[in-house]
Amino acid sequence: MAGNAGSVPADEPVAMSAPNLPKVAGIDPPASAPAQTAAPLDDLTPPPGLLLQDRLAGRVSDLTTLHELIERLAGTGSLDGALNEILRAGAALVGARRGLVVCEPADGLGPVTTLGLGLAHAELGHLETVPRCATSYGRLLDCSDGRAEPVAVPDLLGDTELDPRQREVAARLGYGASYAVPLATAGTPDLDTPDLDTPDVNPPDPKRLGAVVWFYDEPAEPVERQRHLVGLYARYASEHLALLLELERARARTATLTEELLPGRLPRIPGVRLAARHRTGPHGGGDWYDALALPEGAVGLAVGSVSGSGPGAVAAMGRLRASLRAYAVLEGEDPVAVLSDLELLLRLTEPARTATALFAYAEPARGSVVLAGAGHAPPLIVGAGRTEFVETSLSAPLGMLACWEAPSVEVSPEPGETVLLYTDGLLRRTGEPMDRAFARLHAAAASVPEADRDDPGAVADHVLRAVLPGEREEAGPSAVTGRAGSADDVVVLAVRFD
Template sequence: MCHARRVTSEPVHPVDPTGADLAALARVVARQRAELERLRDLSATSAVVERAKGVLMAVTGCTPEAAHEELASCARDGNRTLLEQCWLTLGALLPPKERPSAAPPPDEAPAAGPRQAAPTGTADLAKTLGRIGRDLVRVGTPQELARCLLDHLAPETEADAVLLYERLPEGGLELIGHAGIDRTLAAQWRYVPPVTGVAALDALRSGRPQWLEDIPVRTDRFLLLGESPGRWPSRAWLPLPDGGSAGAALGVLRRGGGAFALRERELLQAVAPLAAGRLRAFDTDREPAGDGVAQAAQAVLDALPGAALLLTPLRTASGEVEDYRIDAVTPEAVDGFGRKGRELAGRRILESYPFIAGEPLWHGCLEALETGLPFESAPFVHQDPVGETLVTATYSVRAAPLGDGLLVTWVRHDRVERQEQRLADVQRLGKLGWANWNLVTGEVSWSEQTYAVLGRRPAQPPLGLLRLPDLALPEDTGPLAHAIAELVRHARPCDVPFRIGTDEGTRHLRLVAEAVTAPDGSPVEVHGFVQDLTPQRSAELALVESERAMLLQRGILQAERALAARLQHALLPLPSKPVRRAGLRIEVAYLPAQSGIHVGGDWFSAIELPDDDALFVVGDVAGHGVDAVATMAQLRFTAKGMVTTGSSLTGALDRLNYLLLHSRDGQITATMVLARYNPDRQVLTWAQAGHLPPLLVRDGEARYLDRPGGILLGASAAPVYESAELRLEPGDRLLLFTDGLVERPGESLEAGLDRLAEAVRVQGSGESGSLDALLTTMIADERRDDVCVLDIRMPVDDVADAHV
């Protein structure tokens, strides 16, 4: 009696009671049931008569005796029985909305018993009920029941709150479980008096759901839960069936307005019997299985082995099965909550096994009742509670009609079969197979996976242990044979790798085995496994090859870095202290990048020309490495040579552009600033090729010079370069720099330039503020590019240091 899931193993037929036992049980049940049916018919007839009398008294105001006489007289006049007359009277006197043939109002469900609201038979509704039933297994209180119902109904019906009310003896209601409302509201509505206009009470009294889907209209008819009726503009109240009448009500509240869809109504009405069954399970007063039929059946089942239940279907007024009562049970039967044997007698199936609702097993039992033919389920998986853990088990169930009820038996599949299946799965997933060699009898046993690992066909006989080295490659035969010999002679366990050849190529294997010894210590049996390690070995070889390639590449990079560093140091020597050029104080900084090869194409020049002018150059060749260093040297020395021999700044840039275009396939570009300072005029003339502008600090203000025209070198065959002049004043500070000083990941170039201007402004001009401090401020993170800076300062006085 469990949640069903198909498995691939063959069905195992349950052990049914013997034919003689069943025959005896059937005869006892038939006799007892016939007597009970007669008594029930009399009781039902009396109930119908009393109900018809009550209705007639309410309409006409007559006495009970007069009502009975009226019914009997009408029966005689119409040549009908008293029972027939009572049914006709009830049908004629019921209000139109309560008649079975009348169409229900738009806000109420059709007048029907609980099972008429059961699942429609669609697959999705059955699955939903199955999920709800399975989760109800772990529900132990009405509060947990409300929480569980809300968890399932929220995604299915957009429910926001669930309430469970129980009818009190005096006619009022008590809130026994809730979810989705706060404690204050629950305390305020803990008890509801037996007054009119309460939807939950109306649902219990009428036995029909109340659908409140237009709250503003319903406020004049119903007393609504909550201080703000509009908080849940859509509500439903459903009676929970409990035999003949409903003793509890289920409330579903929604914050979204609108009517409940047809499927939502069907689901809520189908959930009601499940909730009712769980509420009955919380009641310690169980209905006893004490009638004669149950007692006789229990006496028979007490002597039977296995798990079996004798069930009586519980039907609605329309005849549909809404649940089953357990009348008798074998001692070995256990329900989903761990109750066993006679503890189950008198309980309902949906109470003890709520997870079967809507499942194939439920429909199979209904089919057995309708057709009179036994139903046998396919094997299915269920989790049994063992202590505080759940253990997966496989079952088969058989339901055989017996009188008006069902005899249901089930068996648990053989555990050995499950263990063998698990072992086979482990071998397949682990690419290993076990083997056993009996050294006394010579018997050899291999698992199916061993054949696959060793590349042999299943039709071939398994090899003896001493013949196993015959499969190995020649270079591995010796070590494998030696390990097996030590195992067979001295019982020394072995764990040895070896290779075999197959149609797919070489396969890397591993043999792990140990010996079972006799009392005298001699080996009599060997068992172990062989494992296919080809994927792991291939990955290891690929990793070794990758590491070898990485080491080779690292050596090449280190050699290139060392060569470039030596070349750059030879071509671009750095002064150890500030120097004087044409009366200006010059400080230089060069920092290579910290990633990749630590040399690049940034360079500087600060020299005095033959006419006592000073030449200042800062440039940046795109890229790093030996090529960048070589291009840097070419541009640096060419620029100095051309300006020294009389070329103008713009003319030098034009010739350098031509040089880059016609060297190294025209693939290298560079930026540059050329500046020439005349100490007599104190004028700095400068030109640039796509480079960042110099930064001037004067009188506490920092600004970037307006750049004259000029694009980067090597980008165009017909560039235009212009020059500009700047008159330096005592105390001025001028910075020529490359972009590595201001660039940061994730920051725009403009933000970096603003950062530099602010840092230099804070330091000031003149002799204050060191270049090292400025670099520390600007370069905090890892450098991704070279940094080159020329810090040029005009002294305040005329004192000049010796030229260097």
């Protein structure tokens, strides 16, 4: 985007920064002026009304562009997405090609994030080697009261007081000027103000969130019109960032709570090897898994999901999981009795919730697994000779009927086979109808490489990559991660029989 008169243009022009030339009949006639014309047309002064009209048209164009940029920012639902949009929009407004944004809330609670526009990872590393106090955005971040003003450095290499390291980095990266603005909210209004119509003599202190800087390839600085527009944009962007920041912190707290309520490690039981993967959605759900060593070398296996999301669902999940462990110790050899007790507890203590659950009583020495499910997806057996779903009876979720009961099913995995227990979130996250989601899961399990079949963790990871290819993964008993747009938790518990 090119700057207006008085600034050195950057790489490419943008329409909103170019002057709007008036189009008036007779300004450029096809025929030459007669000889007796008193003055050439170029010397004629446009009427005052025409100048005002042109100015108003330019102002409307600027506000329209600003409105479109703000709408795009409002459509972002993640902190990183909003920061990237701020970089792109601000670069268009000030006429720069590259930029850097630092999210660093003044309260010290994080998260701290640095993102670049038009800058490679190595170039960001070079910028971070410059002493913070020498950078324009660093001065904004270190401002104690949050009332910092934008910082323009129109000629970096021409500044005799420039830090030597900053000069070296600027020459290496090829930028000659910068313009930085703070990202800060208006703060919390003074609650002691007696009347909302009375102006507060002590306005609330701004709450610093971070700072953003744009780099020009040549010496330049934005003109007053551009400064005004980017200032308005930054004001709205800061409020939007503050909301996303609180949402991000809430997600992190919920994810931490979920991780603490799930098993810290899986038990070591002769004859079986266990691995679990857990991915949370953006709001935190109530999916869980468990594995419990029982008397006589048996093991109790459970997966389940509580309806709803957020801290309430996570807390309900913790209560149900703890209760299921107790029932498993008392009568784990009868999965139907375990789920019946859990259903009664749910109706008495969580009458507004429902839950799906699957409990299995496995005896590795006998190669036997007895299981029962309540509205839950069937397990999947994965082996060299077969990949098939376990045929379970159709049953309602817990809390849906006055009394729950369904027959149990016994299966006999062969040595070397892996039984996959999972929650419905794995299927729903595909975004496909259930029949196609089941088909995708079956194909993913059937395609596990031979070299990975001996490791239940590798089997679980392969299935997750194949079923949800767009999501990042983390290894471990309780890997908490997922896409921002995915609403469901995902649990996969892999049990390999030796």
